[in-house]
Amino acid sequence: MPLLELDDIHFGYPGHAPVLRGASLRLEPGQRLSITGANGSGKSTLLHLMVGLLRPVSGRVLAFGQERRQEADFHEVRRRAGLVFQDPDDQLFCPTVAEDVAFGPMNLGKNRAEALAIVDAVLDRLGLSHLRERVTYKLSGGEKRLVTLATVLAMEPEVLLLDEPTNALDEANAARLIAILQALPQAMVLVSHDAALRAQLAPRALRLSGGCLRDETP
Numbered sequence: 001m002p003l004l005e006l007d008d009i010h011f012g013y014p015g016h017a018p019v020l021r022g023a024s025l026r027l028e029p030g031q032r033l034s035i036t037g038a039n040g041s042g043k044s045t046l047l048h049l050m051v052g053l054l055r056p057v058s059g060r061v062l063a064f065g066q067e068r069r070q071e072a073d074f075h076e077v078r079r080r081a082g083l084v085f086q087d088p089d090d091q092l093f094c095p096t097v098a099e100d101v102a103f104g105p106m107n108l109g110k111n112r113a114e115a116l117a118i119v120d121a122v123l124d125r126l127g128l129s130h131l132r133e134r135v136t137y138k139l140s141g142g143e144k145r146l147v148t149l150a151t152v153l154a155m156e157p158e159v160l161l162l163d164e165p166t167n168a169l170d171e172a173n174a175a176r177l178i179a180i181l182q183a184l185p186q187a188m189v190l191v192s193h194d195a196a197l198r199a200q201l202a203p204r205a206l207r208l209s210g211g212c213l214r215d216e217t218p
């Protein structure tokens, strides 16, 4: 059973030309897929459709063995598939880093002490403990990027959907992030323009072009 499946998805933003015109993909357990394609080809749109932030005009979204149509269907999908947004400002909304990372676990029913233990463990694992009490909106772009990943890992998702994860990271932090992602057990969909990153993390590659996905695994 695939973890995620898009079947013949058509989608356009209201009042704009179609973005997706029959896009299909399957993510199998343990699999890592990367998606590339020109700016504006619809890669972020595809990830947003997978977790129900957008709904297709036609086609089917399946996740964890079930077709997902309504908002209520996607609550479970968003718990089990963690999306790291392209823009950290879309993801971070609490006053401090610790609160942002604790938010997901508390939302999943953990008490404050349990959530804070998860915060410490995740920040430690990502080498971000020094940012724990910082005011989120005053972080640098690269720091925000890493904290965004921490907020998603804190929820222990079964699948990671990563939209340009190394954007805004310097070489050392990009290398550190890649090593962290390589060591994770989760299935992944990686959207990236960076061929070296795709080759390291998710060599099975799909190209989005003309609204459709084509396999272009090297």
Ligand SMILES: Nc1ncnc2c1ncn2[C@@H]1O[C@H](COP(=O)(O)OP(=O)(O)OP(=O)(O)O)[C@@H](O)[C@H]1O
Pocket (backbone or CB within 6 Å): 013, 014, 016, 019, 037, 038, 039, 040, 041, 042, 043, 044, 045, 046, 086
């Ligand atoms: N909210 C929106 N309203 C209208 N058009 C949108 C909206 N969001 C995205 N678009 C348009 O939809 C198309 C696909 O956007 P999307 O962000 O999915 O592309 P992308 O492949 O992720 O691009 P990039 O490589 O630049 O990140 C673009 O033409 C974009 O301008």
